[in-house]
Amino acid sequence: xxxxxxxxxxxxxxxxxxxxxxxxxxxxxxxxxxxxxxxxxxxxxxxxxxxxxxxxxxxxxxxxxxxxxxxxxxxxxxxxxxxxxxxxxxxxxxxxxxxxxxxxxxxxxxxxxxxxxxxxxxxxxxxxxxxxxxxxxxxxxxxxxxxxxxxxxx
Amino acid sequence: xxxxxxxxxxxxxxxxxxxxxxxxxxxxxxxxxxxxxxxxxxxxxxxxxxxxxxxxxxxxxxxxxxxxxxxxxxxxxxxxxxxxxxxxxxxxxxxxxxxxxxxxxxxxxxxxxxxxxxxxxxxxxxxxxxxxxxxxxxxxxxxxxxxxxxxxxx
Numbered sequence: 001x002x003x004x005x006x007x008x009x010x011x012x013x014x015x016x017x018x019x020x021x022x023x024x025x026x027x028x029x030x031x032x033x034x035x036x037x038x039x040x041x042x043x044x045x046x047x048x049x050x051x052x053x054x055x056x057x058x059x060x061x062x063x064x065x066x067x068x069x070x071x072x073x074x075x076x077x078x079x080x081x082x083x084x085x086x087x088x089x090x091x092x093x094x095x096x097x098x099x100x101x102x103x104x105x106x107x108x109x110x111x112x113x114x115x116x117x118x119x120x121x122x123x124x125x126x127x128x129x130x131x132x133x134x135x136x137x138x139x140x141x142x143x144x145x146x147x148x149x150x151x152x153x154x
Numbered sequence: 155x156x157x158x159x160x161x162x163x164x165x166x167x168x169x170x171x172x173x174x175x176x177x178x179x180x181x182x183x184x185x186x187x188x189x190x191x192x193x194x195x196x197x198x199x200x201x202x203x204x205x206x207x208x209x210x211x212x213x214x215x216x217x218x219x220x221x222x223x224x225x226x227x228x229x230x231x232x233x234x235x236x237x238x239x240x241x242x243x244x245x246x247x248x249x250x251x252x253x254x255x256x257x258x259x260x261x262x263x264x265x266x267x268x269x270x271x272x273x274x275x276x277x278x279x280x281x282x283x284x285x286x287x288x289x290x291x292x293x294x295x296x297x298x299x300x301x302x303x304x305x306x307x308x
Contacts, residue, residue, distance in 0.1 A: 001273070045232060046236040049290065049292020049295075078200045079199030083279070090275045123235040125236050128291075129285065130250065134206075135282070135283065140279070
């Protein structure tokens with residue numbers, strides 16, 4: 001196993017988790033900057049060619065993990081591996097962002113949902129998508145369809 | 155920062171990296187099993203509802219990192235953050251798999267590209283796709299289009 005190390009940090013408009021939009025159909029349009037440590041700048045070579053990136057980052061303000069939890073917009077509990085809960089056995093977050101431009105060690109992106117100052121663990125190119133017509137989205141689709149209407153939080 | 159811990163292990167047909175299909179347009183159709191440690195089984199609750207999963211795993215047979223490297227099907231070097239190279243500052247792999255069925259602590263999946271015995275770090279539901287018409291794929295698209303034809307390895 002390994003000990004994580006930051007390759008950079010997120011600049012985000014969100015200083016507190018309460019500020020991050022949550023809920024059904026929420027679109028993360030917030031812009032932010034991924035600032036990579038100068039020692040890793042060479043690793044960004046050719047990244048400008050990709051429109052979208054996977055960002056792996058650390059839930060560094062989350063403690064411990066919870067195997068069952070309720071997301072903010074559904075009061076039914078779901079397994080941690082069926083949600084994006086921050087309280088995970090390995091506290092790794094995953095966000096897809098749109099790369100707007102690169103300025104040296106700065107990647108200007110759209111779609112951040114991390115807190116300001118979050119440690120970045122890795123960046124990977126987003127190379128292909130599963131066609132949306134092939135996706136089934138379990139409990140999330142049920143909540144969206146209102147099957148759980150009596151218990152949806154506003 | 156944190157020290158990684160396995161939540162389970164991959165059973166895959168691939169015992170050696172040379173057996174993993176690589177190259178342009180390669181489709182990962184291999185079936186495998188993600189076996190989750192019994193202590194984390196509750197975390198799988200409701201996962202059956204999702205057709206596709208993100209699997210985060212550890213490049214546990216890779217040593218160190220390389221900021222510039224050439225993928226097997228392009229001899230031009232690219233930055234590690236613009237490739238899926240195993241030699242990364244944090245040795246974390248990411249694969250999207252199709253969930254075929256769950257049997258207790260076993261997730262039977264299609265699309266494995268990990269080595270047999272690989273440590274799993276996390277599983278997350280795949281909730282939405284970037285429409286393929288919105289994607290730009292940089293050097294990868296160039297190689298596909300044959301712009302680098304003189305140097306493409308067969």
